[in-house]
Amino acid sequence: MHVQPYLNFNGRCEEALTFYREALGAEVTALMRFGESPEPCPGMPAGTENKVMHSALKIGESTVMASDCECRGAPNFQGVSLALSPATTAAAEKAFAALAAGGQVHMPLGPTFWSPCFGVVADKFGVSWMVSVPA
Template sequence: MNVIPYLTFQGTTEEAMNFYAKALQGEIVQLDRYSGAPGMQIPEGWEDKVIHGRVKFGGDNFLYFSDADRDVVAGNSVSLAVEFDSEEAVNHAFNVLADGGSVFMPLGKTFWGALYGKLTDKFGINWDLNHTLKSE
């Protein structure tokens, strides 16, 4: 299991990714745009914005990134992304963290081949929980 900071911006994610990759002498290893999300309601003008991106640096360290069409202010622009090794572990964590919190995206299968959910726990901490499913 890995914990990864997830940074959210309001339309400037690609610029931020380039900036942090340069600063940390890393590289952008993933950059997915909203236009690649099948069946998703995309806000007008957001087709080329970043739905998910990853910068790898210093060996096996990562920062995750995304653009959001909601108000992004200090404090709510960072979440903890956790990559789980099993469906059971991600289900357990999601259910415990969701108790008394607010679910933004229920845990479910995604177009990127994962079991994923996004929530804010009862203490106000934002979480992105992910388990990459094995290819069949």
């Protein structure tokens, strides 16, 4: 069994994929648009043919899946954080700064009893990231 996060960007998925490629060096390993579906997607608003039906994004050794889902408004990511574990403090600082661009820092990077460098940031899409260098 394997658990993977699946993020719904509600119309901003392609923008998010580009952001994570630039911010984290992520790689898009799969991308399918609604217009490429072999069957119509019920309930989709007109003009969403080029929106992302499904994508997979490789970040380090992990895969995060993402979609535009129903394309009905702003994304809403509450109660969930993605944990990012860069190997070094320098890598954590770089990733944190990139994720914070246009977002909101909830806890600045700093040492904790469990990590030499830990911080929490919500990126410009509202996705919460806990950045933590392993002790």
